Amino acid sequence: MSFVPIYILILGxxxxxxxxxxxxxxKTTGKNRKFFLIASLVANIGVLSVFKYYNFxxxxxxxLLHDIGLKNPVPALSILLPIGxxxxxxxxxxxxxxxxxxxxxxxxxxxxxxxxxxxYPQLVAGPIERPQNLxxxxxxxxxxxxxxxxxxxxxxxxxxFKKLVIADxxxxxxxxxxxxxxxxxxxxxxxxxxxxxxxxxxxFSGYSDIAIGAAKVMGxxxxxxxxxxxxARNISEFWQRWHISLSxxxxxxxxxPLGGNRVSVPRWxxxxxxxxxxxGLWHGANWTFIIWGALNGFYLVFAxxxxxxxxxxxxxxxxxxxxxINRTIEVATTFxxxxxxxxFFRANSLADSFxxxxxxxxxxxxxFFDSADPSSFVFSVFGICMLLMIELxxxxxxxxxSLFNNPHWLIRNLSYAVLIIxxxxxxxxxxxxxxxxxx
Amino acid sequence: MLFKKIKNNQYFYFFFKLLLLGFIVFxxxxxxxxxxxxxxxxQEVGRDARATYAIEKTYADILIFGSSxxxxxxxxxxxxxxxxxxxxxxGSPGVFLLHSYAVLKAVLKRYTPKLIVLDINSGDLGxxxxxxxxxxxxxxxxxxxxxxxxxxxxxxxxxxxxxxSSIYPFNSQIFMIAxxxxxxxxxxxxxxxxxxxxxxxxxxxxxxxxxxxxxxxTTKVDILKYxxxxxxxxxxxxxxxxxxxxxxxxxxxxxxxxAKQIANEEHICxxxxxxxxxxxxxxxxxxxxxxxxxxxxxLFTNKIVDSISRCVH
Numbered sequence: 001m002s003f004v005p006i007y008i009l010i011l012g013x014x015x016x017x018x019x020x021x022x023x024x025x026x027k028t029t030g031k032n033r034k035f036f037l038i039a040s041l042v043a044n045i046g047v048l049s050v051f052k053y054y055n056f057x058x059x060x061x062x063x064l065l066h067d068i069g070l071k072n073p074v075p076a077l078s079i080l081l082p083i084g085x086x087x088x089x090x091x092x093x094x095x096x097x098x099x100x101x102x103x104x105x106x107x108x109x110x111x112x113x114x115x116x117x118x119x120y121p122q123l124v125a126g127p128i129e130r131p132q133n134l135x136x137x138x139x140x141x142x143x144x145x146x147x148x149x150x151x152x153x154x155x156x157x158x159x160x161f162k163k164l165v166i167a168d169x170x171x172x173x174x175x176x177x178x179x180x181x182x183x184x185x186x187x188x189x190x191x192x193x194x195x196x197x198x199x200x201x202x203x204f205s206g207y208s209d210i211a212i213g214a215a216k217v218m219g220x221x222x223x224x225x226x227x228x229x230x231x232a233r234n235i236s237e238f239w240q241r242w243h244i245s246l247s248x249x250x251x252x253x254x255x256x257p258l259g260g261n262r263v264s265v266p267r268w269x270x271x272x273x274x275x276x277x278x279x280g281l282w283h284g285a286n287w288t289f290i291i292w293g294a295l296n297g298f299y300l301v302f303a304x305x306x307x308x309x310x311x312x313x314x315x316x317x318x319x320x321x322x323x324x325i326n327r328t329i330e331v332a333t334t335f336x337x338x339x340x341x342x343x344f345f346r347a348n349s350l351a352d353s354f355x356x357x358x359x360x361x362x363x364x365x366x367x368f369f370d371s372a373d374p375s376s377f378v379f380s381v382f383g384i385c386m387l388l389m390i391e392l393x394x395x396x397x398x399x400x401x402s403l404f405n406n407p408h409w410l411i412r413n414l415s416y417a418v419l420i421i422x423x424x425x426x427x428x429x430x431x432x433x434x435x436x437x438x439x
Numbered sequence: 440m441l442f443k444k445i446k447n448n449q450y451f452y453f454f455f456k457l458l459l460l461g462f463i464v465f466x467x468x469x470x471x472x473x474x475x476x477x478x479x480x481x482q483e484v485g486r487d488a489r490a491t492y493a494i495e496k497t498y499a500d501i502l503i504f505g506s507s508x509x510x511x512x513x514x515x516x517x518x519x520x521x522x523x524x525x526x527x528x529x530g531s532p533g534v535f536l537l538h539s540y541a542v543l544k545a546v547l548k549r550y551t552p553k554l555i556v557l558d559i560n561s562g563d564l565g566x567x568x569x570x571x572x573x574x575x576x577x578x579x580x581x582x583x584x585x586x587x588x589x590x591x592x593x594x595x596x597x598x599x600x601x602x603x604s605s606i607y608p609f610n611s612q613i614f615m616i617a618x619x620x621x622x623x624x625x626x627x628x629x630x631x632x633x634x635x636x637x638x639x640x641x642x643x644x645x646x647x648x649x650x651x652x653x654x655x656x657t658t659k660v661d662i663l664k665y666x667x668x669x670x671x672x673x674x675x676x677x678x679x680x681x682x683x684x685x686x687x688x689x690x691x692x693x694x695x696x697x698a699k700q701i702a703n704e705e706h707i708c709x710x711x712x713x714x715x716x717x718x719x720x721x722x723x724x725x726x727x728x729x730x731x732x733x734x735x736x737x738l739f740t741n742k743i744v745d746s747i748s749r750c751v752h
Binding site: 144145146149150374375376378379409413414416417418420421424425426427428429430 | 449450452453456459460463464467468471568571572575594595601604606607609610611612613614615
């Protein structure tokens with residue numbers, strides 16, 4: 001990560017464009033409204049395209065031309081990807097779209113609008129907010145509220161735990177395997193992929209918890225971004241629980257404008273697939289992300305197509321009479337499908353991801369275990385177990401066995417204290433950064 | 440009555456609860472940290488025990504500094520036999536130049552050795568994060584060794600704040616500390632004056648390594664200069680060595696080239712074993728391409744002691 005102060009001008013540019021676009025959108029009628037909306041979208045997508053996608057498309061064009069014996073005359077750009085660009089661009093776009101749709105009044109105060117785009121807790125990695133939820137909160141008087149502040153601090157603490165104790169610990173194992181795929185075999189790939197599933201979840205949801213918690217302490221309510229996604233029973237439910245602010249963004253501003261499910265069946269499947277393809281591209285300018293998105297789109301379409309057959313099989317086997325077992329099988333299957341897609345997300349290149357998939361079923365080799373630091377593996381498993389216990393409790397035993405909200409002050413305080421002690425004792429403090437900052 | 444008053448005022452109540460939580464955290468942190476500290480310094484063998492011996496106990500005339508390549512390649516008993524002076528190998532796996540300099544600082548606070556051998560590694564002066572992260576191994580000494588703090592602080596801007604915790608210096612080490620106190624591990628981790636032999640025989644063909652220049656970490660270059668300066672000031676004879684590797688280098692590794700330049704400027708003996716024909720013709724002397732096995736270490740130590748004797752006299 002580099003610090004380039006001049007890059008603040010990029011943010012300044014889109015803020016000025018969108019601020020004026022919002023005002024003109026409100027003032028004008030007819031065709032001109034569309035013009036201002038398109039101007040704003042072009043500016044935002046243009047910035048994103050230049051900084052995030054230009055070199056990717058140019059590299060692919062170079063490779064394509066090279067294959068047919070031609071040289072690409074267009075030079076590559078030597079630029080860095082500004083941190084969190086995809087997040088604040090999408091947040092800014094949601095503002096102009098909502099003003100265009102008449103759901104949101106244009107913001108007259110430039111400072112307030114700039115704050116909406118740059119609100120520091122969620123500037124770099126979301127949640128991607130909507131103007132209807134956030135803008136009005138900047139005008140409200142935020143008084144000190146004990147419960148709210150304490151809940152915010154609790155969320156921050158839990159976010160730090162997820163990030164430092166689980167995500168960054170798992171990153172050590174995942175990195176060792178995924179960065180050297182030629183040195184590993186099936187068992188290690190399976191373990192590293194499962195670890196990555198929890199790493200990316202704890203990394204990203206940990207950041208979201210910190211962001212939402214920090215905003216809460218100051219009196220602001222940001223939208224929920226994660227809702228125990230690995231307990232989802234199907235892919236559709238997974239996407240209702242994972243990165244909710246992005247999923248709903250794509251639903252509101254791409255899927256529904258494309259016609260959603262109120263179109264012919266083939267077109268509906270196309271809409272679903274296309275939205276996930278774009279979602280993959282949003283995550284990164286690399287074929288690995290595009291395939292990851294396409295794979296998720298395929299899962300969703302396949303789930304719809306095969307719903308009848310799956311229900312019939314469940315009836316035949318008698319699973320519909322065993323709801324707990326049925327639910328466990330569904331959750332486990334969804335988790336495995338998600339994990340398989342994560343291979344593309346994490347692999348350093350498309351070639352690496354195919355190599356991993358090719359070797360993942362070769363279970364003959366040993367499980368990679370860092371003999372120089374065996375405790376790291378134990379801490380990883382401990383972290384995942386603790387997370388699962390807490391999430392299973394939250395999902396299925398609401399109100400029971402509560403530690404952090406226990407009515408007894410000593411148990412409550414001891415629980416927070418133990419969380420802090422665990423962070424100090426087994427958290428990873430060396431050099432990690434949030435994965436989603438790169439998007 | 441007082442509690443009721445506090446409870447009625449949201450601010451007071453919040454700070455009261457914060458203080459209460461702070462107190463519980465402090466008690467737990469202090470208690471667990473003290474237990475970990477006790478058992479950490481009670482270890483008799485292993486990486487931590489050797490670090491404690493190097494930093495707080497040794498009075499050896501000759502000290503060897505470096506990473507795993509020092510730890511597995513320099514045999515102190517050979518130094519002792521040939522020079523009739525005591526010797527200890529402070530080398531440790533996974534540590535780099537920054538770590539060596541911190542240990543040197545701690546040593547110089549107590550006494551002045553007569554000779555220091557610094558084993559430099561390929562990439563030692565390059566830009567990478569690992570050598571800063573490896574300073575974590577020195578965290579248990581942070582509280583009582585002021586002299587190493589400026590070096591450990593290079594790891595992170597908040598290191599000083601984090602070290603106010605009693606647990607943090609032993610972060611992620613709970614199993615290592617437990618293992619270091621178990622008889623089973625004590626028997627497995629025995630070293631000979633800081634040297635641990637490797638016993639495998641390498642039987643793969645030699646690989647070629649390019650050594651193009653790469654960006655240098657100016658802090659590390661400065662640390663190498665400080666290492667030389669401090670030894671000179673204390674009147675210690677210093678020797679820098681790039682020990683053998685089972686690689687065909689297209690030219691001298693870049694960090695080694697820079698270290699050699701600095702050594703020449705400072706009139707320090709430098710022994711470069713890059714592409715040393717004797718070693719690269721005998722893979723049986725290696726455990727892996729970057730470490731000699733015990734046979735190799737014996738030959739190498741004999742060779743280097745003779746070379747050092749010729750150079751420093």
